[in-house]
Amino acid sequence: MSLDSTSVDLQAHPALAGITVFERGWLSSNNVLIHARGDEPGAVLVDSGHVSHAAQTEALVRHALQGRPLARIVNTHLHSDHCGGNAALQRAFGAEVLTPPGHADAVRRWDEETLSYAPTGQHCERFELHGTLVPGEPVRAGGRQFEVIAAPGHDPESVVLFDAASGLLISADALWENGFGVVFPELEGESAFDDVATVLDMIERLPVSVVVPGHGRPFTDVPAALARARTRLASFVNDPQRHARYAAKVLISFHLMEVRGQTLPELVEWVERTRYFASVWQSSGQAESRSPAAWGELLASELVASGAARRVGERIEPA
Known part of the structure; x- marks a missing residue:
């Protein structure tokens, strides 16, 4: 087993x-x-x-x-x-x-x-x-x-x-x-x-x-x-923005583990309907993105670049 x-x-x-x-x-x-x-x-x-x-x-x-x-x-x-x-x-x-x-x-x-x-x-x-x-x-x-x-x-x-x-x-x-x-x-x-x-x-x-x-x-x-x-x-x-970005990445990473991966459009759809993510973007993500969805895409790409997530075809999956 x-x-x-x-x-x-x-x-x-x-x-x-x-x-x-x-x-x-x-x-x-x-x-x-x-x-x-x-x-x-x-x-x-x-x-x-x-x-x-x-x-x-x-x-x-x-x-x-x-x-x-x-x-x-x-x-x-x-x-x-x-x-x-x-x-x-x-x-x-x-x-x-x-x-x-x-x-x-x-x-x-x-x-x-x-x-x-x-x-x-x-x-x-x-x-x-x-x-x-x-x-x-x-x-x-x-x-x-x-x-x-x-x-x-x-x-x-x-x-x-x-x-x-x-x-x-x-x-x-x-x-x-x-x-x-x-x-x-x-x-x-x-x-x-x-x-x-x-x-x-x-x-x-x-x-x-x-x-x-x-x-x-x-x-x-x-x-x-x-x-x-x-x-x-x-x-x-000293840098609350750093904590907020870390937290937002944790939310995305946890979600990817929970569903075992999604396509980027599916992940963006989850970001758009997840109120907690939107509230973190409202307080900390607006300076670098136009919307929670755009911030989610940015952070997801950073997770892939760092090795914390991976792209498998059209899907983003937990590392």
Whole structure:
């Protein structure tokens, strides 16, 4: 079976004992499976990837569990690449889902505007919510006690999970080995770069031994990752236009991964009907293009030129 995932075997590190990390491709977030211990009702999965990979996620989890139950899915935040597998895993395992509290009502109503899926032109299957991850309250899993810590910046409602006893930080998109996620509130005219800096400072104060990020491989050199993240943040603070262009390219790249490629006219049509892209163009793209569609064409050509995308006949496909 071919699965879009790398199972990261880090059991030699004591902080990851009893945990299976699935390092996914960039369309899906990493999945962190915390195996049950003692009388716990079942394993806990942190983040479930994108809906396009839901069957793969189910297969990975099922193989790792070896017939044991999956009791809960907890989402660090509700971007489509972190919770898109929730519904499929609920059907497969009967697992309960917990999310940060800020958008809990939107999940219950399935308000795709508030949840960002409609304005970003992304897809997520509706799932059932059973509870919330309240910052400051513990989550117990795998014989561990994880602290739920608010981590706004990339997303205002995002949280990270920290097990102080082992030094394990599940950082979602607040810190990667080489950066952090797009700071989406900034694209909507809301100040959030300071939130990113505050979260980086918070992580620096924690006694972290291993970070499992939302994307990319787990890592142990936290000071180096923080230094790279701060350098990147400073470049965005000094040049917000750079961040906006980066974000617009991320939106295009994510869409191309989601649909596995399109012709240029199809991509332009998506750009024209994606309100979030249009709003970023309104604030940051008008100086170099006459319309969102023209900006989308320009950025797509830059993605191809840089190797982040490729042309295959009439189609533009993810690299």
